Amino acid sequence: xxxxxxxxxxxxxxxxxxxxxxxxxxxxxxxxxxxxxxxxxxxxxxxxxxxxxxxxxxxxxxxxxxxxxxxxxxxxxxxxxxxxxxxxxxxxxxxxxxxxxxxxxxxxxxxxxxxxxxxxxxxxxxxxxxxxxxxxxxxxxxxxxxxxxxxxxxxxxxxxxxxxxxxxxxxxxxxxxxxxxxxxxxxxxxxxxxxxxxxxxxxxxx
Numbered sequence: 646x647x648x649x650x651x652x653x654x655x656x657x658x659x660x661x662x663x664x665x666x667x668x669x670x671x672x673x674x675x676x677x678x679x680x681x682x683x684x685x686x687x688x689x690x691x692x693x694x695x696x697x698x699x700x701x702x703x704x705x706x707x708x709x710x711x712x713x714x715x716x717x718x719x720x721x722x723x724x725x726x727x728x729x730x731x732x733x734x735x736x737x738x739x740x741x742x743x744x745x746x747x748x749x750x751x752x753x754x755x756x757x758x759x760x761x762x763x764x765x766x767x768x769x770x771x772x773x774x775x776x777x778x779x780x781x782x783x784x785x786x787x788x789x790x791x792x793x794x795x796x797x798x799x800x801x802x803x804x805x806x807x808x809x810x811x812x813x814x815x816x817x818x819x820x821x822x823x824x825x826x827x828x829x830x831x832x833x834x835x836x837x838x839x840x841x842x843x844x845x846x847x848x849x850x851x
Contacts, residue, residue: 711745714756714786721759728770737766740780755786762788764803768830776846792845799845801833809833813840 705713718741726734745756765788769776778790783802792799797815804810811833812825828836834846 707750708747711747711750711756714759715741715745717759718757718762721763722766725766725770729766733769736777737780744780744782752784754782754784757782757788758786758805760805761786761803764788764806764809764830765790767806768801768803768809768833771830772834772846794844797840797844799837799840799842803830807831811836813837815840 719738722729722734722737729737741757741762765780776792778792781789781791783789787802787804789800789802791801798813800812802810807829808827809830810825810827812823814821814823816822826836834842
């Protein structure tokens with residue numbers, strides 16, 4: 646629920662390999678596919694995935710759904726383009742195009758949710774800097790941004806325009822440590838403060 650906040654630590658010794666659920670080849674190289682992380686994101690996606698399926702008229706084809714989601718995101722971006730530099734905007738569009746390539750789309754996954762994309766863009770504008778995350782898409786249409794620096798990995802799933810779910814992994818004294826939680830985007834940096842978030846977001850180096 647938006648407005649609530651939780652944090653937890655995961656026992657890394659109990660990991661078992663599992664198949665990746667996230668769409669996006671570049672981000673797949675970065676996202677930890679351990680079952681703990683997959684359950685963290687996919688279970689909550691299932692809990693909140695109740696979408697009204699009653700449609701008026703013929704059901705849209707996959708290509709139509711992908712086109713609509715992509716167009717909606719790009720049209721909204723054009724409304725805030727004055728706040729984005731051209732390089733960042735083009736990079737986001739390139740990754741969105743890749744994530745919505747119909748030739749590589751399988752199953753009944755949900756295309757990008759506009760609220761999730763808005764949350765991502767607003768967070769990127771809030772932190773500033775010259776951060777360049779990889780992007781992936783959950784089966785339920787939530788945008789996932791992934792940062793990795795020197796073995797420290799941060800994954801943030803944007804649930805809507807304000808709510809985020811995050812997971813961080815790094816190595817402490819030779820052993821992997823993982824933690825994560827749910828919060829609102831305005832408080833994410835505060836939640837990440839013990840882990841020096843500036844290394845991911847290049848804060849102060851924009």
